[in-house]
Amino acid sequence: MTRLVALENVSVRYGAICxxxxxxxxxKSGEVLAIIGESGSGKSTLALALxxxxxxxxxxxxxxxxxxxxxxxxxxxxxxxxDPAASLDPxxxxxxxxxxxxxSHAKLSRSEAERRAIALIERVRIPExxxxxxxxPHQFSGGQKQRIAIAIAIAxxxxxxxxxxxxxxxxxxxxxxxxxxxxxxxxxKAMTLIFITHDIALAGSIADHMAVFRxxxxxxxxxxxxxxxxxxxxxxxxLIAAVPRLERSDG
Ligand SMILES: Nc1ncnc2c1ncn2[C@@H]1O[C@H](COP(=O)(O)OP(=O)(O)O)[C@@H](O)[C@H]1O
Ligand SMILES: [Mg+2]
Numbered sequence: 001m002t003r004l005v006a007l008e009n010v011s012v013r014y015g016a017i018c019x020x021x022x023x024x025x026x027x028k029s030g031e032v033l034a035i036i037g038e039s040g041s042g043k044s045t046l047a048l049a050l051x052x053x054x055x056x057x058x059x060x061x062x063x064x065x066x067x068x069x070x071x072x073x074x075x076x077x078x079x080x081x082x083d084p085a086a087s088l089d090p091x092x093x094x095x096x097x098x099x100x101x102x103x104s105h106a107k108l109s110r111s112e113a114e115r116r117a118i119a120l121i122e123r124v125r126i127p128e129x130x131x132x133x134x135x136x137p138h139q140f141s142g143g144q145k146q147r148i149a150i151a152i153a154i155a156x157x158x159x160x161x162x163x164x165x166x167x168x169x170x171x172x173x174x175x176x177x178x179x180x181x182x183x184x185x186x187x188x189k190a191m192t193l194i195f196i197t198h199d200i201a202l203a204g205s206i207a208d209h210m211a212v213f214r215x216x217x218x219x220x221x222x223x224x225x226x227x228x229x230x231x232x233x234x235x236x237x238x239l240i241a242a243v244p245r246l247e248r249s250d251g
Contacts, residue, residue: 002028002029002067003026003027003028003029003067004027004028004029004066004067004160004192005026005027005050005064005065005066005067005070006025006026006027006063006064006065007023007024007025007026007027007062007063007064007065008024008062008063008064008065009022009023009024009061009062009063010022010023010024010025010049010060010061010062010063010064011023011060011061011062012042012045012046012049012054012058012059012060012061012216013058013059014055014057014058015057018216019042019045019058019216020042020045020046020049020216021042021215021216021217022062022217023046023062023216023217023218024218025211025218025221027192027194028192028209029067029159029192030190030191030192031192031193031208031209032183032186032192032193032195032206032207032208032209033192033193033194033195033207033208033209033210033211034194034195034196034197034203034204034206034207034209034210034211034224035047035194035195035196035197035211035213036197036198036199036200036203036210036211036212036213036239037198037212037213037214038198038214039198040215041213041214041215041216042213042215042216043164043165043196043213044164044196045058045216046213047079047162047164047194047196049064050064050077050160050162050194051071051073051077051079051162052070052072052073053073071158071159071160074105074156075105075156075158076158076159076160077158077160077161077162078152078153078154078155078156078158078160078161078162079153079161079162079163079164080146080149080150080153080161080162080163080164080166081149081164081165081166082164082165082166082168082169083169084137084142084145084146084148084149085137085145086149087149087152087153088137088145088148088149088152089137090136090137090138091136092136093133093134093135093136094121094132094133094135094136094137094140094148095114095117095118095121095132095133095134097152098116098117098120098121098133098151098152098155099113099114099117101152101155101156102116102117102155102156104156105155105156105157106156114133116155117133117155118130118133120151120154120155121133121148121151123151123185124147124148124150124151124181125147125177125181126140126144126147126148141174142169142170142174143170143174143177143178146166146167146170146174146178147178147181150166150178150181150182150185154185154189154191157189158191159191159192160191160192160193160194161182161185161186161191161192161193161194162193162194162196163182163193163194163195163196164196165196165197165198166178166182166195167179167197167202168197168198168199175202179202179205179206182195182206183206193206195207200212200228200236200239200240200243201243203224204224204228207224208223208224209221209222209223209224210222210223210224210227210228212227212233212235212236212239214235219233219235219236220232220233220235220236228240
C-alpha cells in the first residue's frame with residue numbers, strides 16, 4: 001500500500017488547550033484506519049486538521065506530508081458526522097442535495113446528475129429510490145438519514161472518507177447495517193476510510209489499522225488484529241476489557 005499522508009509531530013492548540021500533542025502517524029492509501037479514544041481525546045481535531053478545516057482560533061504545528069497535493073475537503077475528502085443533520089439541508093429534497101454535490105464536481109447535465117443521484121440513493125439501500133429522490137430529510141428514519149448523508153459524502157467520488165462517530169446516535173441493529181454499508185463502499189470504490197469512534201469493538205469490525213488516542217496523544221497504533229489480541233498499552237487493555245463479552249464472542 002502506498003502512503004496517503006504521514007503526520008510528523010503534529011500538534012493542535014486551541015488557546016491554552018492542547019487538543020493534539022506531537023502526533024506521529026502514517027495513513028496508507030486504501031486502508032481502513034480506526035481512530036479510537038474517549039470524548040475529548042482529540043479525534044475530531046485530527047480529522048479537521050487532516051482536511052484543512054480547523055477553526056481559525058486553532059494553531060497547528062508539525063508536518064503533514066501528503067503524497068502529492070493535499071486533498072481538498074468536499075472534492076477529495078468526504079465527511080460523515082454523528083448527526084446526519086450536519087450534512088443534510090432540511091428544506092431541500094434529498095435528490096436535489098445530491099444533484100448539487102454531483103454537479104459541483106462533475107460536468108454533467110441535470111438528467112445525468114439525477115440518474116447518478118438515484119443510483120446513489122439505491123446504492124445506500126433506501127427503498128423506492130425514485131420516490132425517495134423527492135422527499136425531505138425529515139421523511140426518513142435516523143438510520144436512513146445517515147445512509148443519505150453517506151451518499152452525499154461519496155457523491156463526488158472522494159478518495160478519502162472520514163466518518164466521525166457515524167453510528168454513535170443509532171441503535172445497535174441500525175449501527176451494524178451502517179457498518180456493513182461503509183465496509184462495502186470502501187471495498188467497491190477503493191477509498192481510504194478514517195473511521196472515528198470511542199468503541200474499540202466497533203472499530204475492530206472494520207479497521208485494518210487502529211490508532212488509540214488519549215488526552216491528545218497517540219498512545220498505541222498498529223494492525224487492528226494485533227492491538228485487539230495483544231495490546232501493549234494499559235489504557236488500550238482497559239478499553240478492550242470494557243467490551244461486553246457477548247459482543248466480543250460474535251466477532
Ligand atoms: N473549537 C474549539 N475551541 C476550543 N477547544 C476545542 C475546540 N474543539 C475542540 N476543543 C477541545 O479540544 C479537545 C479535543 O476535542 P475533540 O477533538 O473534539 O475530541 P474528540 O473528538 O475526541 O471528542 C477537547 O478538550 C475539546 O474541548
Ligand atoms: Mg469528536
